Amino acid sequence: EVQLVQSGAEVKQSGESLKISCKVSGDTFAYSWIGWVRHMPGKGLEWMGLIYLGDSDTRYSPSFQGQVTMSADRSSDTVFLHWSSLKASDTAIYYCATRGNHDRVIAFWGQGTLVTVSS
């Protein structure tokens, strides 16, 4: 079993920076990669990309390349999602997620972090 525990809700102003976190614990296969998913109000789920915990290599979805930065701290088994300059359109719930026994299956999800950006 895998547990993903995310940081709490954030309320920010447009132009501010933000870093949210996701702490991983449990079965070792979860320490392969951690991905991020955006869920905007009234919209569907969007894959943002993933980070490999072993070497912090990242794979961004084309829609999110250059918009966010994923990083990891292996000493604390925590991954981060960072914005340097938030926009109102970044308002969403952000989920971290990871694989189970199969590499191409998103099996476990964090509880989500609500990010609200006001203009």
Add this chain to the structure above:
Amino acid sequence: QSVLTQPPSTSGTPGQTVAISCSGTQSNLGSHTVNWYQQLPGTAPKLLIYSNAVRPSGVPERFSGSKSGTAASLAISGLRSEDEADYYCATWDDTLNGFVFGTGTVVTVL
């Protein structure tokens, strides 16, 4: 935006069977297995079906999945009120080199 296409909504009465379709292309559903997720209001998505038709432990047999070529389907039989949720298909896409999700389907129990 979503790469996999699902109907926006479907509905049924308790006990009925509803089916949700998911349409993709050769680079995603045509090359990889499909997974399905259930998202209850205010909660994180939950894995419902993986590898086209496998139910994780704890998922009722009422949920079943299938895939043929670039199309997949999720069926919910013996519909219950607690099945009211959003349902998403998902798979890997070789062109995007990442996961892709369906547009999502709202299931309403009348």
